[in-house]
Amino acid sequence: MSEQTTSRIMLPKGEELVLSPSPHIHDNETIQSIMLKVVLAMLPAIAAAIWFFGTNALLVIVWCVTFCLLLEVFWCQMAGKPVSVIKDGSALVTGLLLALNLPPVTPWWICLLGAMLGIWLGKQVFGGLGQNPFNPVAVARVGLMIALPRQLTYWTPSNNMTPDLSGYSNTFFTVPDFAKLSQTGEIFDGLTCATPLSIMQTTPKILDSSAEAANNFAAIANPEAYWQYFTGNMGGCLGETSALAIILGGIILLMFKLIRWQVPVFYLGTVAVFTGLVHMTWPGVTPAPLFHLLTGGLMLAAFFMATDMVTSPITPRGAAIFAIGLGIMTCVIRIWGGFPEGVSFSILMMNALVPLIDRMAKLKPFGFKKTPVAKGV
Amino acid sequence: MLLTIILSILALSGLGIILGLAIGFVSKFFGVATDPKVDLVLELLPGVNCGGCSRPGCADFARALVAGEASPEQCPVSSQEAVTQIAQLLGMTVGDLEKKVAVVLCGGDIHQTKVKTLYNGVNDCISAMQIAGGPKSCAYGCLGMSSCARACPFGAIEMINGLAVVHNELCVGCGVCVDTCPRDLIKLVPAEAKVHIYCSSPEKAAVKMKVCNVPCIACRKCVKSGEEGQFEIKGFRVEVNYDNFPGEDIVEKSGCPKNCLLTTAQHLEIERNADKEENAV
Amino acid sequence: MNKDLKIVSFKGGVHPPKDGKILSKKNAIQTAPLLERYQVIVSQNIGAPPAPVVKAGDEVKKGQLIAEAAGFVSVPLHAPTSGKIEGLIDIPGPMGVPAQAIAILADGKDEWAELAPPIDWRGADAETLKKRILECGIVGMGGAAFPSHVKLSPPPDKKIDYMIINGAECEPYLTADHRVMLEEPEKVLAGAAILGRAAGVKNVVIAVEINKVDAINAMMEKAAEFGVGIVGMKVQYPQGAEKQLIYAVTRRKVPTGALPADVGCIVQNAGTAAAVADAVRSGIPLIERVTTITGEPVVTPGNWRLRLGTPISAALTFCGGVKYEPSKLILGGPMMGFAQRSIEVTVMKNTSGILLLKKSEITQYESNPCIRCGRCIKACPMNLQPTVLSQLTEAGKFEETLKYNVMDCIECGACAFTCPAQIPLVQHIRRAKAEIRNRSKKR
Amino acid sequence: MTQEAMLNMLELTVGAMLVYNFVLARFLGICPFLGVSRKLDTALGMSAAVIVVMTLSSAITAVIYNLALKKTFLIDGKEINLGFLQVLIYIAVIAALVQMVEVLLQKFSPPLYKALGIFLPLITTNCAVLGAVMLNSVNDRGILESTIFSFFSALGFGLALVLFSSLRERLELATVPRPFQGMAIALITAGILAMAFVGFSGLC
Known part of the structure; x- marks a missing residue:
């Protein structure tokens, strides 16, 4: 090896070397990607809901998702947690699932109550994602069912059902x-x-x-x-x-x-x-x-x-x-x-x-x- | 009405007598005696279950004391007073106790000692030690991941600038931190010893100076200015001899060139100020 | 693919989608040029470090003894080239703490010392073979660096009937064993047969993952000649872990806390087998090994025959250096290797790979919460519950971790590899294991 | 068995245990429920102690109730019913009983005493025990019925306690925000658990 080639060879300076435990590689699956896949799996059910119940259903879904995301951000602000936690997608999943658990004609304030029950009482008081012993959506649904039984059993027919008595x-x-x-x-x-x-x-x-x-x-x-x-x-x-x-x-x-x-x-x-x-x-x-x-x-x-x-x-x-x-x-x-x-x-x-x-x-x-x-x- | 009252009184007192007799009978014939001393001793113990006595908790220690398997001064936390009281209770005598406190013999905070590599892993000294000896460039310095502070049952260790500092007034000398530190930087010393050499690295001065601004380079200025036997030279570093420790004036007298011979108060002051400077920036 | 090949596997584990072997598996083994200076770390084996027998100023020949075994679980060390001993110095060790090393200034002649005479292994008895294996300083070259002669001498009450040569090389990126098996099939087979003879075992099997078809075919041709069987294994990490390998090949389960010998098996690495063949047939001690130098940042990744004591900086020079600043330097594979903080660490007997990774490839450990997805449990080849272990460790409940069999963990890293929360599971578990070992020592 | 008797039996067993669970539906015995639910082991001990004491005290007070307190005596031509004394009498009987059980346990079964010992004095003044006894009297149950009801009520109490303690053990590993740590999160958890038990309502 001549002097010239040696001088051109670059060796790591070692300034950016990271010390971390093995394993050093990862399969790139993250909490976020898992949650997004769950959302993907929920799409058929969401599509069916909108197909059968029309804009009412869409409205409920929008309310629930919005409230869940907002309440999560609000809590993180209050609790001094990084708001970026929202990116993990768990609040989105909770919102969608909550919507799927409500009747088609649900007023916005019930969606808000449900989101509060689910996101705050069901999840965040225990320390957020991964810490809650109870399913947030089940907490919301049961809480609403006990508190507002009438509103939670206000069923409207699907679009294809007509009261033609036959x-x-x-x-x-x-x-x-x-x-x-x-x-x-x-x-x-x-x-x-x-x-x-x-x-x-x-x-x-x-x-x-x-x-x-x-x-x-x-x-x-x-x-x-x-x-x-x-x-x-x-x-x-x-x-x-x-x-x-x-x-x-x-x-x-x-x-x-x-x-x-x-x-x-x-x-x-x-x-x-x-x-x-x-x-x-x-x-x-x-x-x-x-x-x-x-x-x-x-x-x-x-x-x-x-x-x-x-x-x-x-x-x-x-x-x-x-x-x-x-x-x-x-x-x-x-x-x-x-x-x-x-x-x-x-x-x-x-x-x-x-x-x-x-x-x-x-x-x-x-x-x-x-x-x-x-x-x- | 009167009859009802009389009957009630009769019924209740009758019941009382019957139950009383029954309890008395049962305790008389089936009772098992327990030693009330255990509870008394337990009340005198600090009750923080720190494990400094090498027993799982204060209750166990109390039992051992009453059984005569331990002696009261084995509790490093109890004050002299409490120990004497326990000893009196148990009819023992105890010698004089010397209060000890812990000291972290390292002055290499993040400003003084370079952090060589990025570290990505559990924030725990022992875990970090397992990965190529941790990120700090000095292989013998404080890792600053607060394992000792978490272990301290009395909250006496504060992390300032990535360096563990013991607060003497809170430290009771139980020694839990001494076992926790993976780099063996923490020592139990007499509370009266106020001057320490804040460096534990056995490496040569040249090596130390490359990675740290405040190492002990074994220049022996302190040894010369102090009295005979107040310091020990251990390889490439000097240590205070805690059986014959120097007074606070030694800091002035010796003029340590690397600023690693300090009193506890000075050390705390330096770290505090460095912290403030950083905050100001 | 050969039809006669039996393909086996174990349960659990992970399959890294991009295993990085493509970088170096086509590159033939190259012999490194002679350096001016070697720093041979003294403690290169598990067990007692050998005692240096040379001092500064001594002239040594290539292959001459420079440190002798100190105790049963210890092997001697030999000079990688001829030259002058510079002395005993402290250099950065692979574990981050300074390690003692013998520095040798090469004289450029690279003269061999007088080697031990060749042994006709087909006629030799087990003791002679074992003695030679010890004298040549041979250790497990897969990573653990466990002295080979110790493995070959199980307690007399254990009947050994299987010698398994581990050619799985399940670690991503590494191709050293692959190349050795492909280029020197005869040597590996001979080494396997010798190891079998030394342990008094008839059943000698070389187990290879089926992503190394060329190596399997190369060895298949001559396998019968040496009376060695070849088994294919599914590509799954950690196929080459001792207990999993034994299960895959023999369907025997090594019980908790037991050794392979307890189920009648001995496992040796393929690279070790090649070294054994050299040691027995030509008397050459272990002074060099094939190491994969690879990773995206490396200019020309490849497999190199490196002498012990070669600094990593020099090894990287052979490969043309790096294209850009790497984010991680690893000795060993990416799953179980050790991150390094200095490029001045030197090659040892167990350095199977020198791996550089760029920033986008490395795991970013975070303090995300566990979402209990159970992927770590599915991945664990030992059927443990890594997330439970790490949670208990974080809470400081070390006694509890014992109930979840923390000591059975083989630290393969499959759990942390697949954890979507990027929790440093292996580090937590290692911490718990260290703590438990400490406590039992104290008692 | 007639259908009515069967339904009655159902109410005494399943009803007492789940539908009208002492802790989660009647909200009795909340003190030990929160106090000794830190660890599963102690919760198991407490449950066992409650089962023993509740069943025993119900059996004995049911005897007193059915033979004495319930009856109206004719003395001097005046009708006298001592039913108004029942609370006093029950408390005295329960307290004495627990004392005796404790002493006997210590003598004859030290391991059991070690497990239950600390809890027994706690139960003496526990409203769940008195509640069970009073409920028996209010519903005018016979001796056998009272005993069965109390046994299953205590079982329900134990069930809730064990469930709750295992949950709390898990919560100990959770990163609960500081304002909610300790009793706050325990009460929230208990509330959600009670919500779940509402699902059993209407069973019988």
């Missing part, structure tokens, strides 16, 4: 007596409809196995109705309508490996088995499992709420236990409880159990034996 829609409407309305001078400003679950709730239960019992739920649990439930043509919360859209989103989540597959599989499975058993024993008490799977917030919960990473168990076995517990609680509340829908309650309750489940479902290390072999050599 066929499928027939079941869900009690069409107002227009003649009487005009006489009393009341102003007619909107249609409400029932949800399949609320009809199930109000249907008197028959505790024997007569033919009457078998037909107890025929009006809401028949193949045509199932198809409508599946596509999303029914009343309910924004995200509760279209099972199809949510399953699409679920597939996206599973493809990106963002959720533990045990949660939706065991949750839906437990609900199916549990309601199946009850239905077989007393057909007059509850409709067939398919009804339960397709209606209410079960699908949304199974794929988007119960799978929330922060508030579900961290090991696969724990996730399975968690999901089975969720399934049983949901069914018990749906069939015998005082509320038509039990998913949010059951999520909160199982959230409380997560630390215990985590303790129970601790992983055994590779090569684990009860009595570790003493070190040789």
Whole structure:
């Protein structure tokens, strides 16, 4: 090597060398990218909501997202945290999920209340993302449900449901007596409809196995109705309508490996088995499992709420236990409880159990034996 | 009415007598005696569970004291008074105690000692030590990641300019920080010793001067100006002999060229001012 | 791909999408020119550092003993070239603290000392082979630098029936073993057979990740001649970690706190096998090794045969220096290697790679909160819960971490590699392990 | 069993445990709920102690109630009912009982005493125990019914306590903002837990 070439060779000066622990490379997946993928998975459900409920739904989504983001920023300002925390996308996910958990015609102030409950009470008082033991959206939903039961069960029909009193829609409407309305001078400003679950709730239960019992739920649990439930043509919360859209989103989540597959599989499975058993024993008490799977917030919960990473168990076995517990609680509340829908309650309750489940479902290390072999050599 | 009152009184006193007798009977025949001394001793102990006595907590220490497995002066935190009281309670005698405080023997704050490399990792001295010995260019200086300050149960260590400084008035000399420091910079010294040489690097003066503005270069000015035996020369550095420590006037007399022989107060003052200067900028 | 090749793997782990091997895997091994001065760090093996037997002013020949083994878990050290001993000096060590080194001023003649006579290994007994392996100062060249002769001498009650030669080289960027297996297949196979003989094992298997098809094919040709089997492994990190490798090849699980010998296995690195072949067949001690010098900032990345004691600055000069200022200098691979603060660190027996990374490539550790996504758990080849361990460590609950089997962690880095919150999980776990070791020592 | 009896039984068991949970629906016994829920181990100890004391004291007071307090005695031709003394009598009986249990435990089962010992005196004046006993009297339950109700109520208390303590153990690792640290966040958590338990309402 001649003098000339040596002089041209540049060696690191070492001034910019970073000292850090191994590993020195990263797969570039960040909290932000995960959250954005979750948002992507929610898009089908959001699209379905807007398709079925129109601008009302869009408005609710916009309100919820805006309030959640604003409240998060506000809290961070107050608490002296960097406002850049907002970039992690968790408030966006909370906002969207909250919107999917509200009825289509929800006034802005309920969205604001929900966002406060979710972002502040559900998340930030515990120290922000990753620290909250309870699912923020479930906290918001349950809080609103207890405080404002009327507003939270104000269901409007989807765009494709018309009160023509024929066929499928027939079941869900009690069409107002227009003649009487005009006489009393009341102003007619909107249609409400029932949800399949609320009809199930109000249907008197028959505790024997007569033919009457078998037909107890025929009006809401028949193949045509199932198809409508599946596509999303029914009343309910924004995200509760279209099972199809949510399953699409679920597939996206599973493809990106963002959720533990045990949660939706065991949750839906437990609900199916549990309601199946009850239905077989007393057909007059509850409709067939398919009804339960397709209606209410079960699908949304199974794929988007119960799978929330922060508030579900961290090991696969724990996730399975968690999901089975969720399934049983949901069914018990749906069939015998005082509320038509039990998913949010059951999520909160199982959230409380997560630390215990985590303790129970601790992983055994590779090569684990009860009595570790003493070190040789 | 009267009958009701009388009956109530009768019923309640009857119940009282029956229950009283029952409790008395049970305690008489099944009672187990416990030593009330443990609680008394526990009340006299500081109750901060610092572990300075090498036992998991004050309650355990109290039990050991009563059982005669420990002696009261093993608690480094208790005042002389409290120790005497405990000893009296247990019928022991104790010798005189010398109060000790911790001192961080390093003066290399971020202004004086270069931080050579960028560091990206856990903010903890012991963890940083595991990665190429940490970012500071002096391999023996304070890493400044406040492991000792977090460990101190009394909040006596403050981090100023990336340097741990002990506040003597808060320090009780429990020694928790001494075990925490991965660079063994912290020493327990007699509280009366106010002068220290704030450098622990065993390296040659030339090496030290390259990385730090305030190293002990073993020029021995202090040794010469002090009395015999007040300082010890340890390789390429000098250390105060804490069995025979010099008075505060030694700082003036010796005129340490590198400003690393300082009194505790001076040291604190320097760091405080450096901090202020930085804030002003 | 060869159809007879059995392909095995373990559970868990990660697959770095861009493994960087492309930078240097096509470049043949080059021999470094002679330098004027070498600084051989004394403590190059796990266990007791050897005791220097030379002093300033001594003349040494290439391959001459300069430090002798001190104890059972210790190996001797040899001069990398002929010249004059300058003395014992302190140089920046790979762990950041100064390390003692023997400085040698080369005389440029590069004369060999009288080497030990070749051994006909096919007829030699195990003890002779082991003695030669010790005398030539051979240690595990994959990274741990564990003396090879110690591994070959398990306690007599352990029956060993498997000798696995680790050619996985699962660390991204590194290609040194790959090139050795490709260019000197005969040497690796012979070394494997010798190691098998020294341990008294019939079953000798070389396990290679299947991204090194050319190396597998090269060795396949002559494998039968040496009675050595070859197994392919899925490309998955950490395929080459001892316990995972043993599981992949034999389906045996090394129990918690146990050694490979407890399940009848010995694992040696492919580079080590080549060095063993040299030592036994020609009596050449371990004075040089193949090291990958790579990374985006390096002008011409490549694989170089470097003598022990070569400063990294000199090694980088061979590669034409750097294109721009790197953000990180690593000895070893990017997953388990050690970040360095000085380019004056010298090459040691276990320096499998010298890696420079640019700013956009390196992990930016942050204090983000854990979102409990469970990716670290999925990635952990030891089936641990890294996030729980790091949280407990942060809270100072070291006793609790034991309940979560912190001591089983192999520090492979798969968890921190995949953590979306960029938590320095491995550092936390190392801290907990150090603390627990300290505490048990105190007791 | 008739349907009515079954429903009654359901109310005594599931109802007592979940729907009308002592802590989360009736808000009784909040002091030990917050006080000893720092650690799961102590919570388990406390739960066990409450189960023992509640069941025992309910059984004994139910006997007193059904045999004495409930009855109207004819003395001197005057009807006398000592029901108004029930609070006083119950407190005395519970306190004495706990004292005796404590002493007996220390004698016969030191390990159990070690686990429950510190909690027993705490329970003496606990409103949950008195509450259970009073509820039995107010609802005019028989001895067996009272015992079952109290046992399941105590079980519900234990359940809430264990849940809560495991949550608090997790919260200890969380970075709770300073104004909310300690009791504040504990109360918020308890509130959300109570919200979740509302879901059980209407079960029976």
